[in-house]
Amino acid sequence: MPKLPHNRRWYTKKLVEKAKRCVKIRDNYTCQYTGQEVSAHNCHASHVLNVGTHKNMELDPTNMKVLSSYSHLHWWHKDVLHATEWFKAKFPERYDYLMRMSKLNFKITTVQMAELHADTKTDGSDYGEKYYKLIQEIIKC
Secondary structure, eight states, rough: OOOOOOOOHHHHHEEEEEEEHHHHHHTTTBBBTTOOOGGGEEEEEESOOOOOGGGGGGGGGGGEEEEHHHHIIITTTTTTHHHHHHHHHHHHHHHHHHHHHHTTTTOOHHHHHHHHHHSOOOOOOOOHHHHHHHHHHHOOO
């Protein structure tokens, strides 16, 4: 196997950026909590499940939602119980998916990350489709 041009950390960073762009497109640059249109530094693609605890969910667009910077920093991270209940009520299918996926023990290899990075557009518009295809291949193994 040839040596990859970058390390795992580099690919993770680039793929998280693409995933967040994908989520912003999916959520139409609208804060999912307030319904307010957001842009630039006021538009945060925030993880639902903590990536410190759920590292395998870091690249999953379903594990992200758009929030305004204020909602992200002063509500989502300050009132975790209420925020989780809100997410569960607003997005029950996504919540169920996240609960199922969080219990699975899988890892995307660095080679798979490199391929996903190479096969997806910089703007993130095709990231979700290609990410979920990769995950299905990993899980059925």
